[in-house]
Amino acid sequence: MPVSLTTPAFGHATLADCEREQIHLAGSIQPHGILLAVKEPDNIVIQASTNAAAFLNTSSVVGRPLRDLGGDVALQILPHLNGPLHLAPMTLRCTAGSPPRRVDCTIHRPSNGGLIVELEPATRTTNIAPALDGAFHRITSASSLLGLCDETATIFREIAGYDRVMVYRFDEEGHGEVLSERRRPDLEAFLGNRYPASDIPQIARRLYERNRVRLLVDVNYMPVPLQPRISPLNGRDLDMSLSCLRSMSPIHQKYLQNMGVGATLVCSLMVSGRLWGLIACHHYEPRFVPFDIRAAGEALAETCAIRIAALESFAQSQSELVVRRLEQRLVEAVSRDGEWQAALFDGSQSLLQPLGASGAALLFEGQVTTAGDVPSTQRIRDLAAWLDRRRQTPGAAPEELTATSSLTLDEPSFADIRAIASGLIAAPLSASEGEYLLWFRPEQIRTLTWGGDPLKAVIIGDDPSDLSPRRSFAKWHQLVEGKSEPWSAAELASARAVSETVADVALQLRSVRMVIAQDQLATISAQVLRSEQPVIIADVEGRILLMNEAFEQQLRASHPHIPHLRDLGSYCTAPAEFRANLDDLMRNKRSWRGELTLTGGTSPQRPLMVRADPVIAPHDRVLGFVLIFSDLTERKTAEAARARFQEEIDGARRPSLRLDQSASLIYKELAASTVENAQLAALEVTHGAQAGSMPEMLESIRNSTARTLEILEHLVWYRSQSEE
Template sequence: MQKTNFDSGFCGNLPIHHINTIQPHGAVILVDKHDLTVVQVSVNIVEYFLLEVQEIIGRKLDDLTGLSIEDFLQGFGDGKKKRISLKIEPAHHTMSAWIMEHTHYYFIEIQPESDTYDSKFSGVQEVRELVDTLDTTNELQEACDLIVVELKRMLGIDGVMMYKFDADWNGTVISEVKTNGLEPYLGVTFPASDVPKQARELYLRNPIRLIPNRKYEPARLYPVINPLTNAFTDLSTCFLRGVSDVHLEYLRNMGVVGSMSLRVLHNGKLWGLISCNHSSPYELSFEDCTNLALLTNVISTKISSIINSREYQFVSNLQRDRNTIIDNVYKLGLEKGLFDGPQNILNLFDASGTVLFSEGKQFHRGSVPNRDFLDNIFLWLQAKNINQVYSTHHLVGDLEEAEEVHEITSGMLVIPISNRGAEYIVCFRPEFIKTIEWGGNPHETVNFEEGGLVYHPRNSFKIWMETVHQTAKPWHEQELQIANSIRSFLLEHDS
């Protein structure tokens, strides 16, 4: 059965950054950059300023908050800072304020401070301790396990999961620690639509997403349309940004009340998420969130360091073996240089079989399909005008005839090697049968009511097993770069 791609076709198109509501554990004020008058607020602002919303709109920022305009503007310094933090004291309340500079306005998020507030996270000291802990390992799985254990301890939260994305943005839980009856999901894969593409893009802008209580009553923005942009206000960088109904329902179906996600980046790209869940409301201050944002940088740096070190060794070995093969081609000629010796094209690309089409002949090593199929492959490459490196880990998807021999040809790498005619190196990889444990039926990630206007997330996360056939281990990006370098060498050698 073909899975419906809700990630790109539906969920990925929902404008969650224009939800126009916030969570009510804080409030929002927008002020015009030109004259610092208030142009838009969240309606729950009345709880903190003891004024009606209509009385607040149009007021000067200093008049409303008691904040010195000079201090406010100096906070942004020479213009390089785009976000600053300050304290304000409206109506005798001390509040933390996060201020983000936008093109036409300043976006201010405020949160009350409380003497009775019991922070669950002790900040920079906790970050230092985690750095020291992570310095004890250079193994990816061990580092992930340490991270989830230490985060659970630091935060006093019921469950922590490390969630790694694959090439299709499905996420697999690679480490977890849970208590208080939360369902275990270690090894379970969740479809890409659970964290759709626009949500993933927001994690590149915001390192943390906190939902203290999924049962909250949203506070809408007033007026509805931002008068400076004549559109909904973009809440992409807002800590308090409201949550879509479908995600709140998703959390309810998982038995979660408080939720927080921390991004994990690898070389500037989203690699995974750390999902923290609580069976009751879970509160953090702006300062806690700031320290946790710092912690995500520490975690991402460690993860990237381990992966880059492993990649460096992998690439070094590839380059060494490629250089040996190139030397052998110089010394022994094309066929023997590619196939003979301990360092050969089979080992270089971790292939089970390989064929050289050259000067109207076929030379092969390892496990390859029958002659008729190889003849068809040769004709197919010519018909498709394959003149660049081509790769697939699902050959049946491109060539139906490959189904008959998919056990040994599920993966194929093609390197064109001549400017004078149809000559190729073709490497095959065998079928790698993979069983995926999905968190619920991946074909039913979104359920529509009759009429197709109202929809709901799946209500069951019971393991749904899928066995994937006719695919091979994917070709690594660095292997494709090595293939291109071999192609360049052989084209030059051929001329």
């Protein structure tokens, strides 16, 4: 049926448009607490949940100052009003009402102005620090992703006490899978179940990124509306994105009711700035969890996310090690045999294993070389022709990888090879047509178990009450054909690293051939000139025979002809050092590996790695020199990020709140574990991540660590002042 493109208000969404429901503008709360919207600086209440008067035992709330509502709320929140309340709420223990009673008060600033004050009945605090310290060590000791998820689910069930705890991961298409589960023995197992992306709309995922902990005390609650509904400050609905009491979407509420769930606690897993998954806790009767347990859950989720990032980077570093060994073998083969193709396929597992591929093929200079299970040579050439046509499409990036787990669904003309080539990674090795390194995966006919039909969407009906428990959550099995196991991000990174190595070696050998075989100059020089990697080739006297466009772009926009290698010194920030290294290369026939910085060009002061080698013929006769350059900008940025990370992490553990001696000692012990975990993760990231992504990953770890330390500090401070 046609889908409306309107944006439904909260509570007015249908199954056809729930993806766009404005769930952050709920206009109501759960009934176990109250919400007050306050106008500053006089702290007058301008909106309140309709249960506020009864909660505070007063006749009216709206229009009155906070200080007149009993207790010390107005006084206690005062020192915290200058903090970053627009980013993260602050919770403290205080008193409110007439007569005053102890409450947990959470404050934050919504995006559309004012101050939101939320009050919940206070409960007896527990000393969570010992359990947290042990939990941190259990999480950071996990050596595999599944082991980490199992340990995390166990810890959450121990600390939070829910009937079921699941660790839930999103795939590239947004579908979720239950990776780990801890539950009451009498409950049906959800482990391994998949849930369609439509179960969690994008707007809900964005809220999970901002508000990392969501508590639903009673699935069957009756929402308590705000009065007035529209904010007097701006004439709009109150933004409740960071509210801890915000009402759930009626469709989500019905979804949980259909599952038989009575209460939930959900913590977000943010890895490298993206929503990697969720820790979902289900209880089968109403359950209230106090602030200290929620804060502990958030700290544990952040710690788990840091460990996930470290484990994923470690797996990548292992693949990088295999790639470096492969590169060494290729270079040795070029030096020994004058060619590298045979060495690439010598011990084919080093080519297949990093990608989990079942076969590979090299198309280079008209030849096809294969390993493992691959299509026929003619069908491999057909694949190359198809890839060439894709690269010639306007707007296509010529050097990008092509990766698919459903080749025969994407291009039905290859249906005859789906048994061995449903999965394909294709890496171009040059700008020339028909030169690729290909990896294959076979079709994997498998049955996926879904927690409901993933195609449910709008065919059920527009009224949320039409969402049937049987049709929505009964296990639904899908037979998947024509697809391979998906390629992971780590495997794609390995493909890029291997193909770049092969392309680099191929370029180097072609550059050498230009000097050795002048009769091949026209053909090979065109390939070198089109390369995106800067290269210079010179004769034995240092006269420049070729300078490709990629290197020209590193120089000033307009410059005179450069006849000799020595003339390049005037374009370097350290010309004397350049000329000294060049003299050593030319006089002593020693290879030069080093760094230099060019001035001018499109990016002034661009650092480059130089690899300069003499071309030596039999009888130790030097024919010329090859200089290949690589951009070091990303590596320098990564080095700066590593240094900045260490400086900032050293300063992050200093508390911002005033802690007494006992609380300070507890905080320091917890902070030490957290910082140790962060430094371990950073070490593994710097050894495993690509240079371009390293600053972002380090910043993500720093942010998660800072957030964890803030939570721990707040938790320790909260407990210490609660015991007073």
